[in-house]
Amino acid sequence: MEVGSPDIPITGMVKIGDRLHILKTDSIHRITLADDIDPERTNINVPNSQQKVLDVGSGSPLVGKTLLTAKQLFESGFLGNQFDKGKAIDLSFEALKNLTAMFEQASVFRDQDEEEEKRVSEQVVKNRTFVLPSAPDVERRCKEFVQSADHALQALFGIGGLFYGDKIKGWFEGLADEISRLHEGDAHYIGFMGDAAKFCKSMRITRNCIEHRKPNERVEILNYTLTPANELLPPMIAVHHPKFIQPKMPVSTYTDQVTNHIADTFEQMIAFMCSRNVDRSVGLPMTVVELPTDQRSNQFVKYSFGIDAGGQVIPAG
Structure with missing residues (x-):
């Protein structure tokens, strides 16, 4: 399934409520599968669908x-x-x-x-009047x-x-x-x-x-x-x-x-x-650490679980 503009990359996925959401750099889209719309599959023509829910994304x-x-x-x-x-x-x-x-x-x-x-x-200003x-x-x-x-x-x-x-x-x-x-x-x-x-x-x-x-x-x-x-x-x-x-x-x-x-x-x-x-x-000794900028998968996500080893940050995973 192509989500949104093909020129803008998909950067992640997250489940919100009971629906999968696709993140792109400039938007967030909700994905609804045909099985969610018609669980009994009474109509084979029901398609999967997507809907933009926000005009902001991972960027x-x-x-x-x-x-x-x-x-x-x-x-x-x-x-x-x-x-x-x-x-x-x-x-x-x-x-x-x-x-x-x-x-x-x-x-x-x-x-x-x-x-x-x-x-x-x-x-x-004309005739001492200002609009x-x-x-x-x-x-x-x-x-x-x-x-x-x-x-x-x-x-x-x-x-x-x-x-x-x-x-x-x-x-x-x-x-x-x-x-x-x-x-x-x-x-x-x-x-x-x-x-x-x-x-x-x-x-x-x-x-x-x-x-x-x-x-x-x-x-x-x-x-x-x-x-x-x-x-x-x-x-x-x-x-x-x-x-x-x-x-x-x-x-x-x-x-x-x-x-x-x-x-x-x-x-x-x-x-x-x-x-x-x-x-x-x-x-x-797990805690939340602030990731150095060169260790972030997204520049705006600076916190992660990890270990602070004497000032050296070791992120979990």
């Missing part, structure tokens, strides 16, 4: 930091038979889908800012972005539940507390989780503010505006809440930073969780 940092890092760690065999690797992969893909939507929104905001900045610089540009549906798009961010973090929290149980309350703060209790003295892990929990809480507060606006709990979103100094400001966003303040900043900058931060948080958190939960039956 994307987002795919590398989420789905491919998850595949490399969760399918390693070092987490024990009790670990639900299938569910972990599914949640990783859910996070990736939301991060991809966020990335697309951030790109649109960034491109429009660049285009409008160029256009405005060439605009001539301000406008970002269509900026409030709705910001709301969708924040909701996607929350969904991506919810998927990551679900992975945490596979390691530490699904009864944890208090979202990432509760998860960080449980990790502090179980890994007492592990300052690096505990410190990372504490910082991650604060960030995740700020995103949950932002989501609540945008969905349940109150006078002192709100997200402020402004379209293009002109300052008294005759400077054009791009769309801006700010969060006002008694427990979290996000100072006003360009929407394009905010969406770009949040997307990258969640992708980095996902990558580092699953690496920490895997390294601290190696199955005892392995019998080797």
Whole structure:
């Protein structure tokens, strides 16, 4: 079966849910076999089928930091038979889908800012009138972005539940507390989780503010505006809440930073969780190592199980 453009190579395969998915450098495709559509084979004319599910592939940092890092760690065999690797992969893909939507929104905001900045610089003021540009549906798009961010973090929290149980309350703060209790003295892990929990809480507060606006709990979103100094400001966003303040900043900058931060948080958190939960039956000092760039099968997948032999990284497998 030829998948997608023949000019773009297939770089990998992963099972997500009950379907095989093919990764290419620029896309991900779901494969459905005829037997899956018609298990009894009542119609011999039912074909195998393929469907593009994402317009990003193994050449994307987002795919590398989420789905491919998850595949490399969760399918390693070092987490024990009790670990639900299938569910972990599914949640990783859910996070990736939301991060991809966020990335697309951030790109649109960034491109429009660049285009409008160029256009405005060439605009001539006539009769003391200046035509301000406008970002269509900026409030709705910001709301969708924040909701996607929350969904991506919810998927990551679900992975945490596979390691530490699904009864944890208090979202990432509760998860960080449980990790502090179980890994007492592990300052690096505990410190990372504490910082991650604060960030995740700020995103949950932002989501609540945008969905349940109150006078002192709100997200402020402004379209293009002109300052008294005759400077054009791009769309801006700010969060006002008694427990979290996000100072006003360009929407394009905010969406770009949040997307990258969640992708980095996902990558580092699953690496920490895997390294601290190696199955005892392995019998080797196995941990998660950061691979040198010349040892990576994909430049965006830097974590793997392995052994740190006095500073020399020996990857598993």
